[in-house]
Amino acid sequence: QKGVKVAFRLSLFKIPMLWEAEHIDYQANKEFKDRQIKGPFSKWEHTHTFIPDGTGASIMEDHVEFKLPFGFLSQPFYRFAKKDFERMFSYRHRVLKYDLEHHVDATKKKRILISGASGTIGTILVPFLRTCGHDVIRLVRKEGKLLNDELFWDPYNGVLDLDKAGPIDAVINLNGVDISRGRWTKKQKKRIIDSRIMTTQVLVKKMSELEHKPSVFISSSAIGFYGEGEDRILSETTDRGKCFISRVCRQWEEASMDAETHGIRTIQLRIGVVLTPAGGALKRMELPFKLGCGVKLSHGRQYMSWISMDDVLSGVLYLLNNSDIKGPVNLVAPNPVTNSEFSKTLARVFSKKVIFTLPKFVALGLWGQMGKETLLTSARVAPEKLLDNGFLFQHETLFPALKDMLGRQD
Structure with missing residues (x-):
């Protein structure tokens, strides 16, 4: 829901830190968007989009806009961050596909x-x-x-x-x-x-x-x-x-x-x-x-x-x-x-x-x-x-x- 805030802990380079995010947009069955309020990035805005693709199928698309801290000093690290994001979203999409395959076969609710x-x-x-x-x-x-x-x-x-x-x-x-x-x-x-x-x-x-x-x-x-x-x-x-x-x-x-x-x-x-x-x-x-x-x-x-x-x-x-x-x-x-x-x-x-x-x-x-x-x-x-x-x-x-x-x- 729009306006809902979520806080969770993560580890970056083995350093524990708090990440706070806020949902800033929600369109039922279409997309939702969240942005970082507090965390490791200077900017983080993530849009999750779901595109119909025929009967019983859809395409999930992640669009992320981010900035690393420390301005121009962080420029050499962007390609590493991008590679990690691609790996993370590839993993998430694979897991989601795997889970959905099991949900299709699920029997009655328990x-x-x-x-x-x-x-x-x-x-x-x-x-x-x-x-x-x-x-x-x-x-x-x-x-x-x-x-x-x-x-x-x-x-x-x-x-x-x-x-x-x-x-x-x-x-x-x-x-x-x-x-x-x-x-x-x-x-x-x-x-x-x-x-x-x-x-x-x-x-x-x-x-x-x-x-x-x-x-x-x-x-x-x-x-x-x-x-x-x-x-x-x-x-x-x-x-x-x-x-x-x-x-x-x-x-x-x-x-x-x-x-x-x-x-x-x-x-x-x-x-x-x-x-x-x-x-x-x-x-x-x-x-x-x-x-x-x-x-x-x-x-x-x-x-x-x-x-x-x-x-x-x-x-x-x-x-x-x-x-x-x-x-x-x-x-x-x-x-x-x-x-x-x-x-x-x-x-x-x-x-x-x-x-x-x-x-x-x-x-x-x-x-x-x-x-x-x-x-x-x-x-x-x-x-x-x-x-x-x-x-x-x-x-x-x-x-x-x-x-x-x-x-x-x-």
Whole structure:
């Protein structure tokens, strides 16, 4: 709407800053325009235009007028800024096209409850599902005044009133603290366990008490379930591993299984290494590799089972709508790679080379058990259940996935 102002934070050259924008024009189904009030540019005016192109189709056009700060001193930087803008808008248009293709196939509207909505996956999944036409309710732990789409809960004290949410068709559980942050002390291990098991138990208990229960419960797990797999192909029927994170995943999945006894279709989502510059492994790796300082971990022969964020989103949507699928599901791309291959491919995206190797003893010295189980363990995981049920991946191989996720398309 005209006159509406929006403020958001961004990072420019790793420097956090506030950007304030105002919508200065709006023409329904035709265009809208915004301009910078406060931010990194001397001038920024962006017009979004939508041009009809036959039945059920349109052309989206972005027109940007901008000026860099510091007057004539910034002239040498204009070509770099223009290149970055072209890359950004190319990425946005690709993502929009991809999302719209899924919206065309969307089934009837659902009311979906999501825990862990503020995490790396949740912050992207929520708007994706909403633009598909679904209502999304986010579980939050802040007390006080809540937004219309928020519902308070305190899982560590068993507090959750699902009746306040109204009828719920599906529940997606994405809870769990990041396991890759720092060494696994006794205190951290307890946080890893409690943030997964206790939250899942509360969700299942509260769902079981509803008169009208959701039809599907999708609960996170991880490919850490399999532990050290060496070069064996690991499917949903493979036994769990013996390491700490394998035991955690097993307890996590067992906590979700109780929902099945109440007639709720339940899926344990064994998620691989999610590729997105918004968080996780790729966010931490992007800058070093871009600067030509990418590394291979140890001998580099350990397998990494990755998946693009695009395929995480469409995979979750597919599982919501496919009533034939239940039980454990490997959410990974069909072509895992070794750590050495991953490092070389990421370096190639930035036209760099991998020239460093991080020895095993250094990784163990820095991160201990966490480094051993998340960085040095091999997991060659296959998405058998998704493939057998006809799911089509947007990104089957690594190089195009990385180029898309990082906006590096030619």
